[in-house]
Amino acid sequence: MIIVLKNDQATAAIEELKQHFGSQQEIFVHNNRVAIQNADPSDLTPAEQAAAQEIITDVPAAVQASRLFHPEDTIIKTPHSTIGGKNFTLMAGPCSVESAEHILKMAQVVKNAGATVLRGGAFKPRTSPYSFQGLGKEGLIALRNAADRLELDVVTEVMDVEQVPLVEAYTDIFQIGARNMQNFSLLKAVGKTRKPVMLKRGMSATVADVLNATEYIAAGGNHQIMIVERGIRTFDNKYTRNTFDVGVIPVLQKLTHYPVIADPSHAAGHTEFVTPLALAGVAAGANGLIVEIHDDPAHAFSDGAQALKPNEFNEMVVKTNAVRQALQSIE
Structure with a gap:
């Protein structure tokens, strides 16, 4: 009670x-x-x-996540971002950190577009064990250096408990990927830190599943949590990588005080659909977007098919800002 x-x-x-x-x-x-x-x-x-x-x-079982227990919005503050509430946070970068030179080049695109968080994977959970798995510590160093040079925050994925201390030394926000949403040992480990945690909804996770996953983090004392809707697996993935559950954004915002971020890149899986899904997420009230970009998607080390080129990313930002302004004008 x-x-x-x-x-x-x-x-x-x-x-x-x-x-x-x-x-x-x-x-x-x-x-x-x-x-x-x-x-x-x-x-x-x-x-x-x-x-x-x-x-x-x-x-509800996830009592610390519930608005019944915590009626006001959680606001997460990092060195260069304020996430949650009425704030809108734009995060972008390549799927993988490919080199120090490339991540710095992409960070400049991110900065110029008005984003405040640089994303990039140093450790990559891939469907195939033979695919590129990331640069590891070298990638973390390159990501951190690029972000610091341009006064951006870093979000990057941590894949297991043993990586937590290493990733914590270089990131501003832990990312828990969809495949690890119910890796309870990992959730407990990041819950013991005081770094914000971006929790991605699992591919087949219900609303209750994702809220209960946040409770594992909060139970450790870390309440700086944000939830990402990145599409779920349904009966049809022929035309998009996943099904973007746009309706879950207002549902989560009703049930929980944590910020809700939309990831149109993993939902779409194809560049041409990323911007429309981003606009849908913004219109539904998402507290921010996390988007994949690449200057040469055809030769990206991972997920090039869903990466926006810099000019496409800039166009997306213009359109999302227009949607946000339209919503603000009728509030």
């Missing part, structure tokens, strides 16, 4: 509730709200009931 305490009694009531339940059940506190696992109103003392303004018994 979640207990919404009367403001003038909150401090004393929180201490009493911690003493009452803390040794037996998980208890979470956010401002004047206290969530207690496996408890119901009959377990409260008369004094605790008197201090309650409201008692919510229909509580």
